[in-house]
Amino acid sequence: MEVGKLAKYLNQLEETRSRLKITEILAQLLRETREKDVDKVSYLLLGVLAPQYKGVVFNLAERMMINVLAKAYDQQPETIVKQYKELGDIGLVAQQYAHAKRSKMLVSELYDELLLIAKYEGEGSVERKIDRLAKLISQLDPLSVHFIARIPLGKLRLGFSDKTIIEALSWMETGDKSLRSDIEEAYNIRPDIGYVASLVKKYGAKQLSTKVTPQIGTPIVPMLAQRLKSPEDMIQKMGEVSIEPKFDGLRVVIHYQRGKPTKAFSRNMNEISDMFPELQKLDQQLDAKEVILDSEAIGFDPKTKRLFDFQMTMQRRRKHNIDQTSREIPLTFQVFDLLYKDGESTLQDEYFVRRKKLEDTVNPGKPLQIDESTVTSDPEVIRLKHLEYLKKGLEGVIVKKNNSQYVSGRTGWRWVKMKEIEDARGKLVDTVDCVIMGYTSGKGKRTSFGIGQFLVGVRKNDKFLTVSKVGTGLTDTQFRELAKRLRKLTTKQKPKEYEVHKDLEPDYWVFPEVVVELAADEITVSPKHTAGLALRFPRLIGFRDDKSPREATTLAEFNHLAKLALS
The missing domain is CATH 2.40.50.140 (Nucleic acid-binding proteins)
Known part of the structure; x- marks a missing residue:
């Protein structure tokens, strides 16, 4: 596919407000895209070059992009700045100066060039990015450059997300959204829209369940808790449950592989491994060659052992002076679920089975601890545990349906939380x-x-x-x-x-x-x-x-x- 053709689709998408119409346009575009290009097209539709967790970004400030346009179109930077202030869109500015005819450049060529530029590192990398990006920009026609010039600044923003592309992939196959859940389930396990789109194009959505499994180093979209106010509602909807403490910490999914650096991902799937040096010393705590663990990281005062709140724990996410910060705010990782172990996915296992595998895998100590758990079908036990944890300075309870699978997102009554105290956080049952x-x-x-x-x-x-x-x-x-x-x-x-x-x-x-x-x-x-x-x-x-x-x-x-x- 030529860049000029993609640009026409991008223009349609930008001018469309109806979500249904956007989905139909995307489905048509994906239908016309060849299998070997569909991953690249999917990324470019979102204005990115790779899934978020891979961290591929241009790191170009606006002033640098102004220099790119000045160099591409032989203009003074001051002229570009003036236009940018008037129009407020770097794409519109580029479009004013673009004079190339219809772009015959292929989408694959454009993508490969952008990826090469984004990966420049080291001394002189900014200058090399500016020079090469200017050369690329100068080859694009006005409509194409209107969209492509926004990508290095992360400002393509056409008003839809990866979720819309998932629905469009269903429309591409069937003309409706009937396959959305199959595609979304695969995406939750491997949140890479380009990878999933390629598989759908090659095998069809119904085959995804046999093609997509958890992988060390690739984040899984985490499972989240619903809200219910009373223990009676919880038992009525969930039956037998496990009660666990709710900590005010930072969600961390741990990817361990013996002999290799441990990786950690936040709940929004950013890699945050460098912020937790203590996770590189887990060999003695884990009875596995490789494992994916779901956990909550909680900071504590090294002198009093008192747990810190979320805002204090978040200071561990600083990118500088990590060793010093790790001494000032040591962490315990409260592990509460096991998603994968030694080549086998546990996502389809019932919770009590995953819990048993977790206990067989993790040897509690520093820094990994296993959440305590109480199994019950009695609402009064939930109520008493909730009050007990509140008195300990925690946030109450997380209640988990014992026979539930691990399902990404906040769906169904599998995990629920109960927050009903009236304090500085307000009178609502939750924030x-x-x-x-x-x-x-x-x-x-x-x-x-x-x-x-x-x-x-x-x-x-x-x-x-x-x-x-x-x-x-x-x-x-x-x-x-x-x-x-x-x-x-x-x-x-x-x-x-x-x-x-x-x-x-x-x-x-x-x-x-x-x-x-x-x-x-x-x-x-x-x-x-x-x-x-x-x-x-x-x-x-x-x-x-x-x-x-x-x-x-x-x-x-x-x-x-x-x-x-x-x-």
């Missing part, structure tokens, strides 16, 4: 993870911060619907940090994923990247917030840098939370 969509200029004291309130929303498929404006719960330092982060994400145009009432439009729009945890007193009906409901008296608990926008609270979860508050 809400929202995406920041925009912000207003500050007034009074906040003028110096550059931000007054920020608009937040929950997720509905690939859309974000508003639920509140937030201006409380932040320290001066947090206001300044937030302003700094949001300025880098500001865009002149409202992102097409956003549904916002005109009366709630902020002074500045931002791309959906920052996730915040909010508490509130209650959820009320709202005629203006596009979710149909709104948070009352919202306040910031913290930034959830461990979560991506696709892990934000969904509209369905938000509605469920509102019902729990009324029950």
Whole structure:
């Protein structure tokens, strides 16, 4: 496929707001794409060159991309800067100057060149990236460069995600979404949209279950807990359960292979191995050649042994002075599940079977510990355990259905959590993870911060619907940090994923990247917030840098939370 043809599809996608129509366009594109190119096309549709966990990024700042365009089109950087300030889109700026005729370059050639440029490292790598990218850009026609120029800055943003491509792959085969669950199940085990698209193209969606298995070094989309308010509801929906403590820590999935460096992944599938040097010394604790473990990392005070909260534990994610930080904030990894061992997937095993394999595999010590577990069918036991863990400074209980499989995401009543205390976190039974969509200029004291309130929303498929404006719960330092982060994400145009009432439009729009945890007193009906409901008296608990926008609270979860508050 030629780049020019791909660009025409990208143009259709950018101009389309209907999710169904976007899916149909994607299905047609994928249908026309050859098997050997479908992985590359799938990546480029999302403006990336590889799955997130591989960490392939350009690391080019806007000023560098301005130099690329200046070099490509023989312009002064100041001229490009002026145009960029006026248009607010590097793709539109490039389109103004592009003079090449229809691009006959192949998509495979474009992808290979972009990947080569992105992987430049070492002394002089920035200059080499600029030179080679300028040469590439100069060969593209106006429509093609409009989209390709955005990719090095991570700003292609056509208003859909990998989930939409998954649905489009089903449409490609059957003309409907009937195969979506088969494809999504494979993607959850191997979250690489290019790899999965290639398999669908080659074998068909129905064959994925025989082709996709867990692999050491490739993250698995983690399983998440639903919310239920009462132990009686839990037993009614789940039957016999295992009760385990809920820690306020950082989700870490550990990939161990004897004789090789241990890898660790966050819940949003970023590799974070370098931040946990203690995970490189697990040979004595693991009775396995290779294993994938699900865990929660919790920091503790080395003097008092008191557990730290999430925000303190998150300091271990700093990229500098790791050895010093690991001494100041030592970690224990509370292991609670086993997903793979010595060539065998355990995802389809029932929970009590996985638990037995976990206990047979992990020798508790430093840094790995196994969560304690209580098996019961009695609601009163859940209630007592919940209170016991709260008194110990934990977050209550996680309750797990004993005969449930490991299913990625937050689906069904397999794992549930119960949070019902009223404290500084608010009166809701749980907090809400929202995406920041925009912000207003500050007034009074906040003028110096550059931000007054920020608009937040929950997720509905690939859309974000508003639920509140937030201006409380932040320290001066947090206001300044937030302003700094949001300025880098500001865009002149409202992102097409956003549904916002005109009366709630902020002074500045931002791309959906920052996730915040909010508490509130209650959820009320709202005629203006596009979710149909709104948070009352919202306040910031913290930034959830461990979560991506696709892990934000969904509209369905938000509605469920509102019902729990009324029950």
